[in-house]
Amino acid sequence: MSSAAGREATLLAFDYGEKRIGVAIGNALTRSARPLAVLQNLNRIHRFEAVGKLISEWQPDMLVVGLPMHKDGTPHTMTQLAKRFGNQLNGRFNLPVTWVDERYSSVEAEAGIREGTAHTDMVDAEAARIILQQYLDGLPQDHEFH
Numbered sequence: 001m002s003s004a005a006g007r008e009a010t011l012l013a014f015d016y017g018e019k020r021i022g023v024a025i026g027n028a029l030t031r032s033a034r035p036l037a038v039l040q041n042l043n044r045i046h047r048f049e050a051v052g053k054l055i056s057e058w059q060p061d062m063l064v065v066g067l068p069m070h071k072d073g074t075p076h077t078m079t080q081l082a083k084r085f086g087n088q089l090n091g092r093f094n095l096p097v098t099w100v101d102e103r104y105s106s107v108e109a110e111a112g113i114r115e116g117t118a119h120t121d122m123v124d125a126e127a128a129r130i131i132l133q134q135y136l137d138g139l140p141q142d143h144e145f146h
Contacts, residue, residue: 009061012054013132014089015102015124016065016082017041021051022124025058026132028139033132035125048092055093063095066102066131073103100135102127 008029015022021041026033039050065086068078086097 010058011062011064011132011135012036012058012060013064013100013128013135014051014066014085015127015131016078016085017124018078018081020124021047021085022122022126022128023051023054024125024128024132025060026129026136028061028136031136031139033129033136035122035129038122038124048088051089052093055095060095063089063093063097064132064135065089065097065099066128067099069101069103071103073101098135100131102131 008027011026011028011033013024013026013033015024019041021039022035023037023039024033025036037054039047041047063086065082067082068076070076083099086099089095090097
């Protein structure tokens with residue numbers, strides 16, 4: 001992959017929840033992310049069918065999954081579920097997956113709704129956008145995707 005292609009990588013991010021999965025899309029060149037969709041997490045078949053459609057449409061180079069933790073940084077029940085979801089994404093779609101600490105993404109997304117900068121029905125997608133933006137903001141300037 002050329003360095004230009006590496007810098008222009010498309011990323012999909014997921015805020016995994018037992019009822020809903022927020023999805024955001026971002027671009028490594030512009031280092032910007034935006035909310036994309038909220039998927040209903042009805043069951044495994046529905047979940048991966050919906051994710052597969054997004055992956056087919058957007059052709060991401062990499063996937064980012066929010067990793068929920070307690071405020072003190074220790075894992076809880078949702079930590080393991082999100083980790084398993086990310087591992088399943090990697091196994092099913094053969095794309096690299098990275099995890100991002102999402103301790104405050106939902107709080108920040110809900111604050112955006114209160115302030116009128118995000119829509120109520122998109123809070124999970126806004127949380128995914130925050131997760132992806134945190135990831136993009138933390139990349140070194142010359143980072144390349146492979």
